[in-house]
Amino acid sequence: MPEEVLQQAASEMLDWHGSGMSVMEMSHRSKEFVSICESAEADFRELMAVPKHFKILFMQGGGLAENAIVPLNLSRGESADFVVTGSWSDKSQKEARKYCDVQIAASNESSDRTSLPPPASWNLRPQARYVHVCSNETIDGVEFQELPDLRALGTEAPLVIDFSSHVASRPVDWSKVGLAFGGAQKNLGPAGVTLVVVREDLLGHALPVCPSAFDYKIVANNHSMYNTPPTYAIYISGLTFQWLKHQKEGEANAQVWGVAAMEKRNIAKSQLLYGAIDRSQLYVNRVGKDCRSRMNVPFFLRDESRNEAFLAGAKTRGLLQLKGHKSVGGMRASIYNAMPLAGVAALVDYMQEFEKKHA
Numbered sequence: 001m002p003e004e005v006l007q008q009a010a011s012e013m014l015d016w017h018g019s020g021m022s023v024m025e026m027s028h029r030s031k032e033f034v035s036i037c038e039s040a041e042a043d044f045r046e047l048m049a050v051p052k053h054f055k056i057l058f059m060q061g062g063g064l065a066e067n068a069i070v071p072l073n074l075s076r077g078e079s080a081d082f083v084v085t086g087s088w089s090d091k092s093q094k095e096a097r098k099y100c101d102v103q104i105a106a107s108n109e110s111s112d113r114t115s116l117p118p119p120a121s122w123n124l125r126p127q128a129r130y131v132h133v134c135s136n137e138t139i140d141g142v143e144f145q146e147l148p149d150l151r152a153l154g155t156e157a158p159l160v161i162d163f164s165s166h167v168a169s170r171p172v173d174w175s176k177v178g179l180a181f182g183g184a185q186k187n188l189g190p191a192g193v194t195l196v197v198v199r200e201d202l203l204g205h206a207l208p209v210c211p212s213a214f215d216y217k218i219v220a221n222n223h224s225m226y227n228t229p230p231t232y233a234i235y236i237s238g239l240t241f242q243w244l245k246h247q248k249e250g251e252a253n254a255q256v257w258g259v260a261a262m263e264k265r266n267i268a269k270s271q272l273l274y275g276a277i278d279r280s281q282l283y284v285n286r287v288g289k290d291c292r293s294r295m296n297v298p299f300f301l302r303d304e305s306r307n308e309a310f311l312a313g314a315k316t317r318g319l320l321q322l323k324g325h326k327s328v329g330g331m332r333a334s335i336y337n338a339m340p341l342a343g344v345a346a347l348v349d350y351m352q353e354f355e356k357k358h359a
């Protein structure tokens, strides 16, 4: 979380804008909270240049619930194709099998999840109701640098992206997307709210068994207030959207703002870290250079017996949460939007010092 957002939330915690209430105490139908929610939606739309023919929904259940909610709404009980490029898309395809006929159109398993299968090689079925990709695989550190253009691949099926772990870190080309979903807890706000951006023509096809609270059309028609939404998480996400809109990068005559600025910063941060890893004798990242994640940088110590010492030394410097996901081991630096370049520089300094000491 950006520190400014936390500070603003702290200052407004007991009394939001003179209302005499904390946001937590407001009815979700009060004019105060409705204004918070409407501003959050409008700010996200502006920030991410979401076209008018997409709805922005604030839902609950996180990314994993969307693995069921998407097929419940889009599959019509028929078929869907999945590109499996890591742990999260693999989870998605497994869940979708409960609701429709799933085919794996492409996978990077043979490269041990270190590459992206080129879209031209995907085996897409003409009848598939949608094609799912995880645009940033958080655990494996594999990111699409460009979204696939399904129309150019000969299918009209909408592209569904799970952008949980890199939402708002770079612009999205909405002309290629039918639906995007992401839990807020990486780049937007606290856990509890799930953002769904869905093209209007995809609404209204939910299976009869789809819970009403998860039917996109019902959620959209009720402006994300069919049931009580996660009000505080929406409020904090809204503060983050405002923070993002005010971020800038570049010299006075070539300044970029908002998500374009975040992208520039994230490129600089990730290049600094990958460069240090690639130049070192001790650290290694095995992901192909064309699909390395700017957000999640998994790396390994060639001498794994030093892992605990590495983590302990990092902790003494305030470099936290570097232990890799339990399914892959090693280390992982999650350098989300709110991590400044200086934070990455501090990690690189530490890594170099550790390497020298243990050479």
Ligand SMILES: Cc1ncc(COP(=O)(O)O)c(C=O)c1O
Residues within 6 Å of the ligand: 061, 062, 063, 064, 065, 088, 134, 136, 137, 138, 139, 162, 163, 164, 165, 183
């Ligand atoms: C890409 C991706 N998808 C889905 C999830 C699952 O999200 P949740 O825990 O919000 O259900 C995560 C969580 O880390 C993720 O990184």
